[in-house]
Amino acid sequence: MSGYWSDIFTGSKSLVTGLLITGREFFKPVVTEQYPYEVPTMTPLFRGHIELIGNEATGQPNCVVCGMCQRACPSTCISLDGKKAEGEGAKGKVLTSYVLDFTKCSLCGSCVESCNFNALRFSKEYNLASFDKNDFIMDLLKRLEDQNRCKQ
Amino acid sequence: MTVPISLRHDETFVLNLGPQHPATHGVLRVILTLDGEYVVKAEPVLGYVHRMHEKLAEGGTFAQFMPNTARMDYLHALAFNHGWALVVEKAAGIEVPERAEYIRVITVELNRIASHLLWWAAFLLDLGGFTPLLYAFDDREKIIDLLERVTGSRLTYCYMRFGGVYNDIDDEFIAGTRAFIKRLRSRMPRFYHDLVTHNIILIKRIKDIGFITPEQCRRYGATGPVARGSGISYDIRKNEPYSVYPEFDFEVPVFDECDSMARYMVRMHEMEQSLRIIEQALDKLPDGPVMGKAPKVLKPEAGYYYSAVETARGSLGYRLICDGGKNPYKLKLRSPTFSNLSLFGEVAEGMLLADALAFMGSLDLVIPEIDR
């Protein structure tokens, strides 16, 4: 019984305080970002899907087809292929195909970390959406060629 | 002609709080036997999200398991990363530089605050208050933006490596964190305490609901805020210290009332203590490398290794058995929420349905962590 009156009094006070807080928020500006009209910029370290880094001068990928990224990947989503370099004095392998299966990628960064030749980096693609699964089996060599073409 | 609800001879009926339900946070099924509105028997059914993480660990190397750790409890993913890094470093004898330890602590504590904020928002959503969700997410967005700046991900972080962390932090992160600490401290009294904690409707709803005695906690192995709300003062960061936690001056909030209100207050105070730890870590941050020397291919010596960390939900244990090869031989995770949920069957008996759901909310369940 002793709590009866104190309950009513403190209870009503807390209810009115709550109403005043939300009432004040009613008049404050909006904090949400209106997506299609205001596009966010990604931070430098943002992890989008990986992409090949091309040589500054020639535009060819830095990749030497060592296969470290393929071995490091926990989800086996990288498959790459290369052939012996042609021409005189050319050593090593040349990349012929680099396919990333993004449906399995967990963006862990093991591939980027394990590459010793500075051939991979994270892109800044964030709004990937599609109706077709095949859009996510990415051909990264083609992506590099498209980027080179755009640069010219 | 309606379908008759089959009542048992004692007038109870079975209600399935099914795998798809707005209030069970994740895919949890609870078979409730109700008598009117009173719960006669509650039986959680688990396993709907079982993805065999522990078996997956055996199929790859130690480093390849790191992304999996984040997927188990996605709300405090950095603590799960930290635990795995600790146990493998213990197994392989890898040293971690000071700066990396401090960065680990800062990011783990930031993630802890984000996890508690989301718990608070979801708890109140269960109780019917829709607005505090958005106020909490406003703050949580700031934390996630900060962590994205450093780790590159927003929810499932794969940031820690054996021997340190992947990226270094920069001055913008430090300034942003300090600004965030100031902002959260100024918002706490108004938006969190005045609007919600002192609200008479909330107090009547969670005070004296869901008593868990300390003896029940010990029997079921409940840890974390659930145990600390019942008076058991045990926090891995203080009782089995790891990383650089002994350098920081912080308290472990313990309440004796054993009800849902106590667990609520434990988590609110833990947020404030995490802010203290982050402040001290930023002040004491040393210079240096962020990655220690770790062999590319890890082959720890054969043996049994155990390491525990304190996540937002309780004490997480990694038990690793190595056989000298480059894959783990066996990995077992001791999931804190599994032990916390097992209390539910016993404590929920005799409660009203809505009270039982409020109690479940105060346990802070994340089902993928239970099922792994």
Add this chain to the structure above:
Amino acid sequence: METSIWRALFYLVGIMAFAGLNAAYLGWCERKGAARIQRRIGPCEAGFAGLLQPLADGLKLMSKQLLVPQGVDGIIFRVAPVLAMVPAITSMVVIPFSGNIEARAMELSVLLLFALASLGMMAILLGGWASGNKYAIISSARAVSQNLAYEIPMLVTVITIVMISGSMNLREIALNQMGGFWHWNIFRLENGHFLTMWISFIIFFICSVAETNRAPFDMAEAESELVAGFMTEYGSMGFGLFMMGEYLNIVVGACLTTTLFLGGWDCPFGKTPGVWWFLLKIYMLIFTFIWIRWTYPRTQIYRLLNLSWKILIPFSLANLLITAALIKVF
């Protein structure tokens, strides 16, 4: 003139239009109000500022299949949503929107309004029971006990108003308060009633929030516990009719509060009474309903009943005695 066919047609169309527009656009108001409290925008894509959103929602609901599960009571299942809407629209016949705008002035309009409110409660009970779903039945049982408990303080408070005004005709009660806000029943500066009338107002307001099943008293449709309560089995327009019925109940509750306590269509300073003052007052009350909904969590069912039986009923009964004593003395 009273029985002219044009008058009847005018009011028929007018009330249906008022009810229809309110039912549709109160949803918009609620979503925008909730959004602003939560620091976001709310509907903004459909039409300018989202004003076509109710139209889009209505089209969507109408185009869905009205699913009638097997084993429900066919007639009652289909009738219950209609029964939720009809009493609310019918109540608008007796509400005085202004000195000249009132469809039918009845001597016992207060009694009629409460009878129709109980019919609305029946709709929830029937809808939940006819669904044959355990969640729905729990929710209906809660709703019935809640509505019963809150009708009592509501009626007792209205008795005090009827005693002061001397009539049960809503028009007479409103006319009794003309002339400025100091004559309004909430203030009632003569005869010492001002001591207790504000308590009556608060009790009446809380009861109307509970009667219309709005948060913090919305156990009947407690979304996180009972999925959707008594509306779980209803698809397209059945669900739409329940929601519209709920909004119309809110409008009728606000109209009743305004007429009984806030002076009806009177201007606060007694200058130019008119229908615009009435509309302004009911929309301010509806904004308060929305404001309260989005601030507080839900109460527990036994706390709700405690609030009614242990706090509101003693206060309203004490209020009744004091008012009767004051009327006798002065």
